[in-house]
Amino acid sequence: MTPNQQTQSTSLSPLSGRRTFLRRLGMLGVGGASLATAPMAFADPKPTAFNKKARTDAAVLNFALNLEYLEAEYYLRGTTGQGLEGAVIGTDGAGTEGNVIVKANPKVAFTTPAVEQYANEIATDEANHVRFLREVLGASKYDQVARPQIDLQNSFLALGNLIGVPNFDPFANEVNFLLGAFIFEDVGVTAYKGASPLITNKTYLEAAAGILGVEAYHAGSIRTLLYGLGTTAQNLANAISDVRASLDNQPAGAPKLDQGIRVNSVANIVPADGNSIAFSRSTRQVLNIVYGAPDATAGLFFPNGLNGAIA
Template sequence: MTDSVELIDALDRRVARRDHRREFFKAAFGMGAFAIGGAAALNFSTKASAQTSTITDADILNFALNLEYLEAQFYLYAANGTGLAANLLTGTGTQGAVITGTGANMARAVNFTDPAVRAYAREIAADELAHVTFLRSSGALGSSAVAQPAINISGALDGPFTAAARAAGVIPAGNTTTPFDPYADDNSFLLGAYIFEDVGVTAYKGASPLVTNKTFLQAAAGILAVEAYHAAIVRTTLYAKGVDVPALRTNADLISNARDSLDGATRDLDQGISPTTVNGALVSNIVPLDSNGLAFSRTPSQVLNIVYLNAAAATMGGFFPNGLNGNLRASVAAS
């Protein structure tokens, strides 16, 4: 089979997946696959609703800090085998531990075989460490910074990576014995990173209208740009490796579909990496954009739906087993 035919077949399969994914994920998530209970929260779906709330710039930056804790811990363990230093974990709220798991699938340094992927992992880990350090600094949150909440980055059978992969279909339905371990090898690491990166971009984009202080807004824009670079690195590498390993593109698309269903069945805020058509020409899909060529936005609630792995209203779960620290910690049911 020629490469062009393979790409066309991949496109046909992608369309079919999009046609069927809504009902699949409604069953997978809507029935409480990751349900942990929850409470109603402000949706912040528009700038107007934000203006009538009591959410402050510090609340927005602390929401971002919670997410940066998660990304930093994942990348630091994957790149170096150790996480954030103890002096970067303190703050307001309840400080939690990093759940790394035990045994063969615990969070650990990836035995990279591709020098490029190893270098990417180390660069992104250093960037995420810098984000945590900056947001906690006197130039940003200072003494108002929240402590790191409990974070689960285990690659074990009962870990959030496995739960996400199983519900997305990366692990076949009915397979309850195979974990998804993002520390197992280069490709698994890239798929694990893909779970986070696009979410980070859309989170900062969605939060930008809520920030009133221009200094904080500039800082958030700077972090957004870096997160977009990270997402592009991960998407490009998965796309390129997917030429020889088509399952990488397929699995990335499945993860994208899962994120899309978690943040609301009536929205389409995500795109996979498989080739698509523009003006009749087959093109890559490295940069996910709307019809105006703009990056997508997610509200804080939509982001929480994803990191809690729960489309219902929730205050904890998934990668944050006890929830986030700060005022923005409860999601509403996705619609």
């Protein structure tokens, strides 16, 4: 590969990336309708098994989009002081579009250059996930959901009280920011893993697997950084893990779906089962965590709930 070819292969624009994906997908709806030309205002024809599968796939991706909105807003606010609007990414769509509740001037004053670079990279990744999912869903007859209202202030105050840190502000410094990030990252990995059996379209499944891989890289990085900060950070991360585990609402005797970054006094960078396979969370278990209570329909990070059908 020549240097010029290498540059071209690594500078794929979001639009060309979307076109490539759509060409590979071929169609989502029925009757051979191309995704790029699928009618947006027409009612579904008589339901068929394929239509039902397509709607389920779209619901799974829209559920993921709700979560990606949360992660993108968190990382963008911490690294740039602005959210998706500042990244020139749309937030409109099906459902009720909401604002982001966050303190004034949330940009973190990073003191470690490497940590700032990691945070910037993750922010770009999460924004790209939002853009990608919106473009793919927006090209279909099923459409993308709007960004729901997201709370990045009161939610962390509540969680801080649970882990013994009153007035917890994830944007106050880089350590707090890493702890805030830890709340999301493992949930994202287990959510994509849990959703994988629900996706019927192989191209969608491949894309979701790719996003899961990126989220796993993020989670491993956050866990490694926190472990390296010493006992205090490790204890707080493990307390967060315990809160998440309590919200999984697992039956008595069932395996725990969450693990801290320190287990049996040694590092635990990869939370996994005895076969070193990442855990899966059901949709309900993910909702329990982001809503802050078992069987809740809204709350914590999403005061008004998520948008769209929940697959």
